Amino acid sequence: MTNIAPESTTQTFQTLLQPTEPIQRLLETASLYLHIPFCHTRCHYCDFNTYAGILPLREPYVRALLTEIELAGKAVQLANGLPRRSRTIFFGGGTPSMLNVSQISRMLNACFNAFAVDKDAEITLEANPGTLSQEQLEGLRAAGINRLSMGAQSFDADLLKTLGRIHSPEEITQAVQYARAAGFTSINLDFMFGLPDQTMQQWRDTLERALDLHPDHFSLYSLIIEEGTPFHTWTAEGRITPGDEDLCADMYEYADERLQKAGYVNYEISNWSLPGHHSRHNLTYWQNLPYIGMGAGAYSSFGNSRFSNERDPLAYIKQLxxxxxxxxxxxxxxxEQAMAETAFLALRTAIGLHLPTFEQRFAQPFTQFVGNRLRIVEEAGLLEQEDGWLRLSQRGRLLGNEVFLRLLPD
Ligand code: SF4
Structure with missing residues (x-):
């Protein structure tokens, strides 16, 4: 796979993604994730913690989340009793767009009350193109949502049916047009490749139709067959055949070249954006910065701990x-684990690990942490350094996890 950005664009991204504040200040923030576990129907490949047929729980669930936001804000407030700063908020799911504007607005206000949310915070909502109206999008924009992330998945009607999605290709186009008209200036579209019987031509057509809409960001994922899903059963029964490894690699490579030609930069393995439109929330994860996940089954990483919530929405509501x-x-x-994870996550991104920031964060140079292994891996041509950044070389990217195994302590 070739996904090295042209040098000048990589430089732009280095500038954009370089920590703009001292790392110790960033470690005192917390990004907020709110999990909304409702879906119209379950897609055939999905193993997320989300449910169809529990719509009457929406309002009780929102009330439970309001309580959790307040409790979490108090639990992580600063030593002087002031609320902790938050730079991003992300409504994920599930299908957050199945809540009404007033419910989203109440949760946002709860976040503003419990945390010191930056004035220019990135506030994202995941949406299903089949559930959006112009009026709703205008309401969401007015409520403070400033980034929309849509699960488009494909522009092929038959593939959308195979996936069990409820929307049509036309609804993707319409949803993007509605969102632009409502004032959204940052839109992500998710697409999947390696789908059952998907041809390269179908994948090319999907990318062309998507590019015609000028989204600001693309997330592209290869299909993974998860246990417990209909796709898992159907694959075992021979009813569907997902794309093989070689085809998936070709589809990835094609997409990377096509998107870069159109001005998008591959800043993380599965993510491409126009300059300035990278997902600040997801960078929190890749930079191993603190985040608080709220809602059923949500994960948090804060201080020196990682923890998660009860997964079942009804049990979650009862306990709150x-x-x-x-x-x-x-x-x-x-x-040691925090250092290894920070390096592992950063090396997944196209710009890599910022060595001075690593040293400031852990009071230890990365070279000291990995010792002689760094020289060995660099000499093997798997890593390269430039202006304080350490990143996988093109060859290193092809080997992926093996580089991490060779580099990081057990
Ligand atoms: S809409 Fe998303 S979260 Fe809901 S079932 Fe489909 S893939 Fe899963």
């Missing part, structure tokens, strides 16, 4: 009624 956050797992992250 008792005034407690329904935490089910807590794992303490030792400093």
């Amino acid at each position: 009624k008792t005034g407690h956050i329904p935490e089910v797992d807590r794992e303490v992250i030792e400093p």
